Amino acid sequence: MSDGKSIRTRLLHGGFWAIVARVVGILSALAVNALLARLLSPADMGTYFLTMSVAGLGAIVAQFGMPSAVVRYVAEAMGKGLAGRARKAVVYALLVSVIGGVLVALLYFLVLGKWISERMFHSFGMAHVIGLTALMAFGLTLQGVVSEVFRGFHDIRLASILGTTSTSLFAACVFALLWVVQGHADLAQTLGLSLAAMGATFLISFSLLHMRMGSLEGRGELGISEIVMAGGPMCVSAVTVFAATQGDLWVVGAMLSDKDAGVYGAILRLLAMVIVTHGIVIAVTQSTIAELFGQGRREDMEAVVQGGAFWACLISAGVLLLYIIFGREILGVVFGSSYKEGYIPLLMLSCGQFAGMLFGPAGMVMIMTGHQKLSMWIVVFNTLLGLVLAICFVVPYGLTGVAAAWGGGAILQGAVSWWYVRKKTGIRCHARLMSALSGQG
Secondary structure (H helix, E strand, O other): OHHHHHHHHHHHHHHHHHHHHHHHHHHHHHHHHHHHHOOHHHHHHHHHHHHHHHHHHHHHHOOOOOOHHHHHHHHHHHHOOOOHHHHHHHHHHHHHHHHHHHHHHHHOOOHHHHHHHHHHHOOHHHHOOHHHHHHHHHHHHHHHHHHHHHHOOOOOHHHHHHHHHHHHHHHHHHHHHHHHHOOOOOOOHHHHHHHHHHHHHHHHHHHHHHHHHOOOOOOOOOOOOHHHHHHHHHHHHHHHHHHHHHHHHHHHHHOHHHHHHHHHHHHHHHHHHHHHHHHHHHHHHHHHHHHHOOOOHHHHHHHHHHHHHHHHHHHHHHHHHHHHHHHHHHHHHHHHHHHHHHHHHHHHHHHHHHHHHHHHHHHHHHHHHHOOHHHHHHHEEEEEEEEHHHHHHHHHHHHHHHHHHHHHHHHHHHHHHHHHHHHOOOOOOOOHHHHHHHHOO
């Protein structure tokens, strides 16, 4: 009983901070993009979205699955009282990320940057900021791993604040000042300021992590090969998950105009309000799921997952209804009248993502229970299918066709992942009211 109360207390405390951080992060990110829409033209906005997407993909490759791996290994080690093992997991994860970040940044700067910019996206604007894009990928690599270490320690507050939330807040302040003083900007200037905001967040988070590491003394062994082997499938899964969230933008950027990419990028920023609660459930529960799985407490795992999924879907339903009624006006107010044409694609994406959320965070459960390879293949197949359908639909149907393909893919991935989690672990991940009202959900 005391264990159940402890889990409930941890989840409520962590959930509070995760919700606050995610909401603040989403709102500040919307503020950043609203300011950029006034500082840049729609075509430059499209170039900005594509550049940040490429940098994000490079960071995920460079991290080599370390964000998920460090959460799993640190949470399991601390749950078993093996502080020494947790310390080594942190050190190895950071080492792998630094090496990966340097290699990916150099590869993009020296080899891939020009080809991706000019041949893939036909964007000479991206070609002019190849160096900044490489630096952005390196910065995102380190920031993502350092912030996730705190999640392994069940410190959801710092993990939530010291990620994209604080970076978005810093960037919003800087862009607001730029708008007041200058009134306009170019792509290089906005990327440089974004990089500075990220650097400030990283310095703060690394300082706090250094202080936390001083208390990790004790027994427990871990070889670097063990965490690297676990990170490999997680990396592939993370890349394909990222592709599943950005692949539609890549198709638009490669096959339509920069202006279309700007409109679609704006849609994705509003879509974040629908799926933010799903991300909160993952952020709050993944370390607890890893710990409960290590202790063999499967019924408690199911209650935690189902309860979190229910509350996530309940809140997202309200956002979806808001978009159905006022979506066109919201696009106009936040980004400008030229972005209102994204209303129908916004509804298609939002409805698809919401339906997928009803199946719960099954992918995360698979990763935290050692089925990361299976999760990887599900995401790979679904992403490839979505890319094929989006490419087929983009020319005849434009943004609406891409949104329809991607929204349908979200439903399919949720259903397949739910079925495999049920088959492999016996856990049902779907949203459930009774679990939400029980002690641990």
